[in-house]
Amino acid sequence: xxxxxxxxxxxxxxxxxxxxxxxxxxxxxxxxxxxxxxxxxxxxxxxxxxxxxxxxxxxxxxxxxxxxxxxxxxxxxxxxxxxxxxxxxxxxxxxxxxxxxxxxxxxxxxxxxxxxxxxxxxxxxxxxxxxxxxxxxxxxxxxxxxxxxxxxxxxxxxxxxxxxxxxxxxxxxxxxxxxxxxxxxxxxxxxxxxxxxxxxxxxxxxxxxxxxxxxxxxxxxxxxxxxxxxxxxxxxxxxxxxxxxxxxxxxxxxxxxxxxxxxxxxxxxxxxxxxxxxxxxxxxxxxxxxxxxxxxxxxxxxxxx
Amino acid sequence: xxxxxxxxxxxxxxxxxxxxxxxxxxxxxxxxxxxxxxxxxxxxxxxxxxxxxxxxxxxxxxxxxxxxxxxxxxxxxxxxxxxxxxxxxxxxxxxxxxxxxxxxxxxxxxxxxxxxxxxxxxxxxxxxxxxxxxxxxxxxxxxxxxxxxxxxxxxxxxxxxxxxxxxxxxxxxxxxxxxxxxxxxxxxxxxxxxxxxxxxxxxxxxxxxxxxxxxxxxxxxxxxxxxxxxxxxxxxxxxxxxxxxxxxxxxxxxxxxxxxxxxxxxxxxxxxxxxxxxxxxxxxxxxxxxxxxxxxxxxxxxxxxxxxxxxxxxxxxxxxxxxxxxxxxxxxxx
Numbered sequence: 001x002x003x004x005x006x007x008x009x010x011x012x013x014x015x016x017x018x019x020x021x022x023x024x025x026x027x028x029x030x031x032x033x034x035x036x037x038x039x040x041x042x043x044x045x046x047x048x049x050x051x052x053x054x055x056x057x058x059x060x061x062x063x064x065x066x067x068x069x070x071x072x073x074x075x076x077x078x079x080x081x082x083x084x085x086x087x088x089x090x091x092x093x094x095x096x097x098x099x100x101x102x103x104x105x106x107x108x109x110x111x112x113x114x115x116x117x118x119x120x121x122x123x124x125x126x127x128x129x130x131x132x133x134x135x136x137x138x139x140x141x142x143x144x145x146x147x148x149x150x151x152x153x154x155x156x157x158x159x160x161x162x163x164x165x166x167x168x169x170x171x172x173x174x175x176x177x178x179x180x181x182x183x184x185x186x187x188x189x190x191x192x193x194x195x196x197x198x199x200x201x202x203x204x205x206x207x208x209x210x211x212x213x214x215x216x217x218x219x220x221x222x223x224x225x226x227x228x229x230x231x232x233x234x235x236x237x238x239x240x241x242x243x244x245x246x247x248x249x250x251x252x253x254x255x256x257x258x259x260x261x262x263x264x265x266x267x268x269x270x271x272x273x274x275x276x277x278x279x280x281x282x283x284x285x286x287x288x289x290x291x292x293x294x295x296x297x298x299x300x301x302x303x304x305x
Numbered sequence: 306x307x308x309x310x311x312x313x314x315x316x317x318x319x320x321x322x323x324x325x326x327x328x329x330x331x332x333x334x335x336x337x338x339x340x341x342x343x344x345x346x347x348x349x350x351x352x353x354x355x356x357x358x359x360x361x362x363x364x365x366x367x368x369x370x371x372x373x374x375x376x377x378x379x380x381x382x383x384x385x386x387x388x389x390x391x392x393x394x395x396x397x398x399x400x401x402x403x404x405x406x407x408x409x410x411x412x413x414x415x416x417x418x419x420x421x422x423x424x425x426x427x428x429x430x431x432x433x434x435x436x437x438x439x440x441x442x443x444x445x446x447x448x449x450x451x452x453x454x455x456x457x458x459x460x461x462x463x464x465x466x467x468x469x470x471x472x473x474x475x476x477x478x479x480x481x482x483x484x485x486x487x488x489x490x491x492x493x494x495x496x497x498x499x500x501x502x503x504x505x506x507x508x509x510x511x512x513x514x515x516x517x518x519x520x521x522x523x524x525x526x527x528x529x530x531x532x533x534x535x536x537x538x539x540x541x542x543x544x545x546x547x548x549x550x551x552x553x554x555x556x557x558x559x560x561x562x563x564x565x566x567x568x569x570x571x572x573x574x575x576x577x578x579x580x581x582x583x584x585x586x587x588x589x590x591x592x593x594x595x596x597x598x599x600x601x602x603x604x605x606x607x608x609x610x611x612x613x614x615x616x617x618x619x620x621x622x623x624x625x626x627x628x629x630x631x632x633x634x635x636x637x638x639x
Binding site: 302 | 348368428536541544545547548551552559613615616619635637638639
């Protein structure tokens, strides 16, 4: 996020008007866990720091740590829910939120966080994730079946149109559900989903990819042979790096494995952790299959009656 | 239906000497046997039902068998065998392998006639459930003769004037159970949300809700022969219906829909739609309320002819209704 002095001034004024220094520090600690105002400001501990000075120091430190939006999320939380049973109305909060939104972010009420809004720049971490930190994700992996054969059978021009159509389709469907495409390798890709409904979003996105591809094969495909995909969804913890190519993670290895070894063409396979989150209606789309003793995966494919 | 003849026999043209140009078959077109694979592959891509006759007089038993296997794997390709020397020992086996006709020496002597080929078509339609999109006979319900197309969509349509429309009947199944199961206010909210879903799904394809009555209604699409977005939108709606159940529907269970697509002329009115007198509308209501079975999507023959070729494989013949051919969409599931 770019530096915004106007936003910082508003937050400083808001803090100074809304709470005592002790409370400001408690909120700062929620964002920077080892935050020490006296150490940061240079005031001796025997002297009470004036409210406006404390607010300036805290906002400066938080801005330098790149955590301004995270701090505003905390302000929204205490404004809405109070702290330790005590209400803390935050002055200028609507103006602060509006200013952040004008910078290309949107507040996502369900998750209590700011994320990049639809029309602005989209980063792989939604503008929220911190480099090197661990988060829970749901991953959707898709791969074209028989890529080598297709490349050998058809002219390069047709294949490149086909793959670019698929990439566009995948990107559009993933972003419609607030996911992010982390990698695309020409014949397949990986998308990450992060928010509260991540397992449902990734699963429905996988189904949508298969259904849209079915229509594409019927009406728009540039080659005679139908394009077939394997898709898989798995959830788990993963370290986030802005350069997603460098991420090494057991969760990613597992989703790749499910897709490449336990999924047939035109199928979507999901792991038990994903399945258990789906709810009755969506779960009924899937059939369990045993991969080893008492170890199940769940499968969806479009069938015609 | 296209008619292709593959033969290396110089007399092949004589086999069809009694055959006359007609609206049911295009052709016959003659090719050498060594062009068979190439031509059949092309015909399959064109996705037009094609009847092929293979002359086996210059082929060995093995070559014939291999070509049968090739033809049987092809989608939309139907084949018959011309056997001038009556070399085939087991004619029944031909049909078991997917054949549709056998013309031995006596048949060839008389010539393969249009009547015979129409018989082959009838056999394919009735016993093999193949959908062959023939032009309508005289007197058959059809809209080909009096179309009033709407080139510029809704902008062009003036209330009180007659136009050709594509029409969609859509209604939820199980009305009375729902009335019992849900309170009136909850039901009203869920039904309004369903109506919004129908409206927003079809609007991008120029569909407008025209008549609506709680559980369903009629959607109008201005008719244009070049624009089959109407059919695509209905197909798509049915394909994605269960995702709507999961995400959009306010009903706790999966809903079931009856959908009928029809085409015809009617005088467009904006208000008092309940008082419209129209054969087209009447037929559609009858189909939706008396004919359509739970959870199914049907198209009338008037609509079927405009279906994009790729979609036709997902339709199967259903029972006729009021002398009209009806085709049902296969049900997508998981």
